[in-house]
Amino acid sequence: MASRSLSNPLLRHLSRRTTISSISIRHTPKRLFTTPSSPPITPLKRPSLPRHPSKPLITTFRRTLFIQTEPTPNPDALKFIPGLPVLPPNASSVEYTSGRQATNSLLARSLFQLDGVTSVFYGPDFITVTKAPDSLWHLLKPEVFALITEYLNNGQPVVQGEVLENEDTKAREGDSEVVSMIKELLDTRIRPAIQEDGGDIEYRGFTDSGQVLLKLRGACRTCDSSTVTLKNGIESMLMHYIEEVKGVTQVLDQEEEIAQREFERFEANLAKLKGNDAKTSGPHGIDAAP
Structure with missing residues (x-):
């Protein structure tokens, strides 16, 4: 039966294709017939893509920010x-x-x-x-x-030019032991907590009366709870670890002091106007009907 089936030309063709396709043929870059005078075989190089001389072929990737x-x-x-x-x-x-x-x-x-x-x-x-x-x-x-x-x-720095280093809490040669402890505590414990709230602190000095002079920056500068942050947070921690510290005082720049004085003057005038309005109006004011 097998001999009759192979007598068919189409079956012989299919059988021959199956036999050949089942053989694994591996090509190796070796010369089958070599002689001592045969030159070494160099592999073919892959052709490179044409490039414009003024436009090099560069692939760039832009990172998508997730803010x-x-x-x-x-x-x-x-x-x-x-x-x-x-x-x-x-x-x-x-x-x-x-x-x-x-x-x-x-x-x-x-x-x-x-x-x-x-x-x-x-x-x-x-x-x-x-x-x-x-x-x-x-x-x-x-x-x-x-x-x-x-x-x-765009990959550009947010501040052009030189950016100053954080030197307010940097150890200096003339610092006393107390000042060194204050700076270390501000830099390692207090500053990271303030930065978590979107702000920062700046060390301005330590007085003979035991007051640590600090300036609040960022979100803490205009926060209504800045006094609570200074007293209940920073002051309590400094006084707990350093007995020489007697309190914390907030320092304002000259522009901020001027703005604060103007705001306090405005509030005083507003309170005075409200007081005059209260005396000249209402059921017991001078404008009341007899």
Whole structure:
């Protein structure tokens, strides 16, 4: 039966194809017949793609940023976390309270052009944006998102030029033991906690009366609970570990002192006007009907 089946030309053809296809043939780059005078075989090179002399063939990939936001104790400040370093390592935080100050930061100038932005703060790996009390986050946040994403995708630094290092808590030759302990505690325990809230602290000195002079920055600077942060948080920790510390005092810059005095004067005048209105109106005022 097998001999009759193979007598068919078509069956013989199929059988021959099956037999050949089942054999594993491996090609090796060796010469089958070589002689001592045969030159060595060089492998063929893969042809390269033609390239324009002025346009090299370069494949680039752009990373897509995934920016997260975190609330801060200050309802008018929002912390934006891009997932990559914002400032160089060991750099001091940078804060702008107006567009005129942001001469070395294109991103900060762009953010100040948005209606309602009052402060821009750069931390090690986050950006804190503070708005005016009458602005709404659900209208402002998408625009801040767009500006930060577009700028960081270009790969440019947020601060042009040299960025100062964080030297306020750096150990110095003339520091006493108490000052060294204060700086170490601020740098290792207190500063990371303040940065978690979108702000930072700056050491300004230690007085003979035992007062630690600090300046709050970022979201903590304009927060209503800044006094609570200083007294219940920083002051309690410093006094617990260092007995020479008797308290913590907040330090303001000259511009901030002027603004605070003007605000206190405005509140005093407003209270005086309200007091005069209360005397000249109402059921017992001079304008009341006899």
